[in-house]
Amino acid sequence: MSARAAPSSTQVADLWRERPRSRFVRVSLGLVTLLLLGSWFVGDFSLSDTFSAQRSENLGRFLSEVRPWPLRERLADGTMRDKPWDWGVFATWSGERLSDGVSDRDTAGGLESARGTLAISVLAIVLASLASLVFCWFAARNVASPQPFAPTGVTPSARHRWAWRVVVGGTRLLLVLQRSLPEYVLAFLLLAMLQTAAWPAVLALAIHNSGILGRLNAEIIENVDARPLVALRALGASRTKIALVGIAPAMLPRFLTYFFYRWETCVREATVLGILGMASLGWLIDEAQVSGYKYDEMMFFIGLGVAIVLLGDLISAIARGIVRRAS
Amino acid sequence: MHGTPCGFRLEDVSVQFGSTPALTDISLTIGAGEAVGLVGPSGSGKSTLLRVMNGMVRPASGRVHVSGDELGSISRRALRRVRATIGFVHQELNLIPNLRVAQNVLAGRLGSQGLLPSMRGMLFPSKQVIANAYAVLERVGIPEKLFERTDTLSGGQQQRVAVARALFQRPAALLADEPVSSVDPARARDTVSLLTGISTEQGLTLCASLHNLDLAREFFPRLIGLRAGRIVFDAKASEIGEAEFHALYDLAAAEMMADGA
């Protein structure tokens, strides 16, 4: 074989030089790799700072105070000592957290906040999906075109083409602007303007997610099998009729899948937005800390948040399973 | 270049998938360097038989000997060594579509390498290894595709890549499962003659299952007819007449009618 390889080596080199490759993909990967590695040289992410003596002491105190307070006691010299673990005491303490929230503070109870977290996420995703179901038609290039699903050969006028291009471009710009700002920033800004408890959180989540769902729905519409729609068009169906009769029924399963995926994210975000002072678990998590470093209660509410998120994921997984089987 | 050709000996091999028998009491011997065509209607057990021969399907009973090794009684590691000596051309080709042709060809030799050498070999192949891959592609007629993305090739070209991958393995035997089922008749002829040509040229044991009886009779000196998991005939191609072939298919058709399928 080597005897044959010798004369071909220049041919191989030629083939290698002429190999098809995407400069865009290579440059992108190169840039991102540079960014990922370079960030560690540019940023000041030092381990020694994070684990300095003072910080270790901080960590030690934090860990000792994670234990529920009825299960530890302060000695005469001011140091903390663990009492033996007692499930009964723990259960009583947990019950108080669920009904009263942060101790000695006028907060909502844990259960109420958990329900509020879920309610915020549900209302936000419902509003977001309603808005996205309106936007998506104007962002889908196959529907928002001068001659939707017309047989090839029909050339619309240049003015028409430009008008529709502006519609698609404008809608897409709106959607990308909506999703470019994080929910937390949106909620922070809205809070100063609305000053009611839950609307800022709901609207922030709804604005951000309708940007995402709008784009995803537009992609669903663009990927719908066009052949039956061309046939409908040939029969004289209007744009609206094609959208409502031909496309909307076919896009429902995928829409629902995305709906539940995004809802999972909404539950997570709704938990956090409480830190800004809204009726969700984040409020209790933040309050437990700022009202005297009650790390035990903070951990309890974080745990409750985990439970809510896992519950949301479970419901979403079941719902997506039903959608998959029904479609 | 290639290992010593290996022979296969099957003794009373039966295979079950769940409760349905796929192969029943198959006994046959394929000598080293022999070229054998497997014929029979679909569902007759051709694919299963080929998979039994390289240890990808374990028989419920019976023994499979590949050159001195009995597949049921050797260690996992030894089984991998045996598989590394047997090239297999899959019906669905089973190439990695988004890799270059060269990488797909190189993947043929993974079985005879350790993990670390194989990683180096796949990611940073030496000039010599690439030259070898080029030579194998030359043999199957598409050397100029060496660095193309595999999924940009036509169906016939991809099939040649699959053959090249099996050859790059430096096998002692070549098993091919319906290698021409997905290409047009002209290409089918090319591929079969390529396989049998390589077999005679390098003294390689070859066993291929084929739908096309004319091709089978033209290119293979020995044919084995399978029906419903049993051997119907096993003879020289020249000795098999229309009667045997008709029996193979008519009976199968009659059986299907009886099953109500």
Place this chain on the structure above:
Amino acid sequence: MAPEATRRPFPLRARGTVLLALLVAGAWAAWELELSWGDLTPNEGGVRVTKSFFQRALTPALASEASHVPEGTPPLLVLSLQAAWTTLIYAAASMSLALLLGLFLGFFASTAWWAGDPVGGRTRLGRTVAPLVYGATRVLIGLMRSVHEVIWAVLFLAAFGLTPLAAVIAIAIPYGGTLAKIFSEMIDEAPRGAALALRASGSSGLQVFGFGLLPAALPDMLAYSFYRFECALRSSAVLGFFGYATLGREIQQSFSSTNYGEVWTHLYVLMAIVIVFDLWSGKLRARLTA
């Protein structure tokens, strides 16, 4: 599921039920939160803030609007770009950790590495230890994902104090979990044909994983990682609200001192870097997964 079944449109009656259920769920949520449309109109103070905030939307500040600027403060635009740079660096550092976590845990969270040989089934290791490792990894991923990066940051602030590395780790944990989950699904859903072929030619389990399954899943994994980078930019900006030097801190400070022009400047900078990444990852996805 039969392929012809997937073609059937969603049952007509079910469609109506589904949409009705969504509306009912929304109504329940609004009732639970005691919300009314009336609350949407801001009160007097809110109107003032809203008005003066949106008045500056088209005229973002180009220089600092504070009445007293301490000596040595860089100009506003420099400040904003510095914060954007920090946002990018925090996001990149988090993503590099998250990718390591995601690849490592994603491997163990997939079924492909221990599903075993079609002949002889699994090794003794594959039968005993592997399912345990798989299960434990999936639980770990679930826990990492179920705590939001901001909550991780609050937790680390309490445990360590304000150190940059803590912010990076706070983002890396939930992102690593999410990447691991998605990576493992992509690997498990990758076509198994090539893996079968490699196994048939004597490759070991790890070789089959690395050269049979991973390459097929890699374009999707790359495209998804790019999308997550975009999300990491947003998360990194938000951590500014907790004292880190990213865009969130600038937004919060300018807003609290009612310098709304400055807020818009920072918002536009944040939008710009996120949109650049959005377009970039969209184009890359189109190239990779075509």
